[in-house]
């Protein structure tokens with residue numbers, strides 16, 4: 001099935017599909033192969049994985065099984081914080097390449113703004129020059145961390161992947177990224193399946209108005225905010241539904257109404273200092 005997903009131009013000249021499939025928490029190998037294949041069958045051409053999701057091998061297997069030419073699929077992975085450092089990051093990316101069984105990775109991100117992320121960034125720059133990675137970016141970086149990277153970098157990050165949905169729209173951080181020509185990727189675009197968000201009364205009203213599901217309204221809001229999104233699902237009906245958002249537009253007034261839902265509230269309701277240390281542990285044990 002062919003779907004016209006918009007592509008966005010990044011500051012290094014490469015392009016990225018604005019919509020894709022996230023595979024966080026799909027750790028079972030066969031399940032992951034199955035749902036990535038299902039996504040590819042339904043027109044998804046962008047997969048977002050990470051070393052810490054423990055499913056790079058399954059993603060690579062699904063790409064091979066799909067028969068779709070490699071260059072038509074956009075693959076992102078992320079380096080986990082334990083592997084930050086010049087040599088450690090190089091080894092980590094080489095390991096990801098082996099697991100994915102690919103010659104190159106489209107986009108590699110530093111997963112968190114922790115530990116020695118400047119050395120890790122330098123290492124990504126070398127891997128980009130060697131052709132092992134096409135583009136390099138960051139994830140969960142705050143303004144002060146981005147400034148640190150901008151200070152030392154030869155190549156700017158192309159994206160910052162951050163938590164973002166109508167309940168936490170991150171306007172200040174998003175504006176800073178856009179002013180610096182860094183695209184924003186919204187992780188947890190549905191609040192990790194947050195039922196209060198998915199069943200919000202305004203979103204529900206707009207769902208009736210536009211004759212789309214509430215999830216489609218939320219995903220369309222992201223697209224019109226210029227966010228790159230990759231909702232996760234292990235439900236074949238939802239996989240089809242989530243990509244079916246390119247045949248309608250939310251009006252400017254309705255976009256503003258959704259903007260007003262912002263509470264700047266993370267789905268992980270911890271003070272940011274605690275979150276910095278606890279969140280990586282939550283990630284590791286999930």
Ligand code: NAD
Pocket residue numbers: 021022023024025048049111139140161162186187188189190191192193194198215230231232233234237238239241242
């Ligand atoms: P999400 O916001 O995409 O929500 C996924 C959940 O929403 C599903 O498990 C399901 O419960 C529900 N859902 C999906 N489609 C639905 C539909 N059509 N109808 C009803 N319910 C539906 O959550 P996520 O997986 O946390 O985020 C998406 C991706 O972002 C991840 O898979 C991963 O690739 C990335 N991510 C990155 C980070 C990071 O630190 N960089 C953190 C979390 C997630």
